[in-house]
Amino acid sequence: MEAMPIAAVIYPADYNPSPLLADFAQELKAAGVRLVGAVQYDNGPMETCGIEFEVLPTGQRMGLSQDLGAGSNACRLDPNAMADAAALIKQGISAGAQLAIFNKFGAQEAGGDGLRAEMIDAVVAGIPLxxxxxxxxxxxxxEFTGGESASLAMTADALRQWWQALNA
Incomplete structure (x- = not known):
């Protein structure tokens, strides 16, 4: 059976998929795979708004959270940083890539925002997601995928097997 070109790690609330996807992206980049998208790094506790994206393929890192100031115990997505990341990702999609990796299909994407449009652009361009x-x-x-996606286990081996099956 042929591997589906759209795949997701479905994870519970107590799991952080960021290191899994970031490590996989680093592994593929080291192997010469052309990537597009964004992976997330958590540079400290959420209370300190330590969320950073690496935009693929540029490698540029940018903070995506706005610090809401003293007395706040929450962060808010920085819309300007998100727009900058989206523009860089669109350029990467136009340049062509072998794989699009996005840190997550989260609340923003589920609501129609975030990097949802860039995910669509990648798939329309024929780039696996x-x-x-x-x-x-x-x-x-x-609903977003029309039910046409593979569900992967939360392991590096599962990601590697899916990628290998796509390229078989």
């Missing part, structure tokens, strides 16, 4: 989806957004993910 890999992401992570919180269990609570499984219905929105299935």
């Amino acid at each position: 890999l992401t992570a989806v919180p269990e609570r957004f499984t219905a929105e993910w299935n």
